[in-house]
Amino acid sequence: MSDQGQPAQEGLSKKERREIKRLEKQKFQASNERRTNFKKGLKWLVVILVVAGIGYLGFRSGWFSGAPDYGEPVIFAEQFEIQGQAHINIGSEHPPYNSNPPSSGWHYEDPAPWGFYDKELPDEQLVHNLEHGGIWIAYRPDLDKNLVEQIKKTAEYFKRRIIMEPRAANDSDIALVAWGWVDKFSASEFTEKRLVDFINRFIDQGPEKIPF
Incomplete structure (x- = not known):
């Protein structure tokens, strides 16, 4: 190993060293892409849960009943x-x-x-x-x-x-x-x-x- 923690490349041709760098770059890009996709997926999951929660509360409370709005409720019970x-x-x-x-x-x-x-x-x-x-x-x-x-x-x-x-x-x-x-x-x-x-x-x- 070199001082920078990179594998020794002595004895490799320029073409082989370029190929190693290309593969390392691809690996780095793939890792970044996975992190980005995970963050996007997490954001969408939060949005879906919030919308579902609002919908469920609305369903239970009668927001979506279709009944007319009669203004301030009056209870005689x-x-x-x-x-x-x-x-x-x-x-x-x-x-x-x-x-x-x-x-x-x-x-x-x-x-x-x-x-x-x-x-x-x-x-x-x-x-x-x-x-x-x-x-x-x-x-x-x-x-x-x-x-x-x-x-x-x-x-x-x-x-x-x-x-x-x-x-x-x-x-x-x-x-x-x-x-x-x-x-x-x-x-x-x-x-x-x-x-x-x-x-x-x-x-x-x-x-x-x-x-x-």
Whole structure:
């Protein structure tokens, strides 16, 4: 080895020395190119993660729901004490709920598929949907059909985590329910803003976080 740490080149022809220098230059350039590509790839990965994170938060918060912007939200809901998250067998008896419709407490093991129903589902099943951050829209079976369609059309802006059903036990025309919260009102008090504000405020606020 020479004093500079380079391999001794005594006895090599000029052509051989030029070839060695060329190969060393190629090796140096390839190393620089790998470092540059790695840095570029890392930057793009950060950008993708940031965009994906913003998209996920927007999806969860309702930014991309398609619902109109009604301005400053107004919440009429009443908060109720949480009655636990106990699972019970189908048909089992349990203590009374503290709200109508119930907003927490005893529930069946399997939640209902999200969607819009024209038949009544068990309260104990839908409480499980609330636990997963869903919104339960319950209306009296004799509610005006045009109003039912208007409520459904408004709720469809959100495309997820919505359960809507007729419910004979309602003590109001319409009830909006989330985990620990209930907003009850008459047909004449319904506005799209009231429904949208409630969903935006309480969707995904259940104690169990699930992806969809």
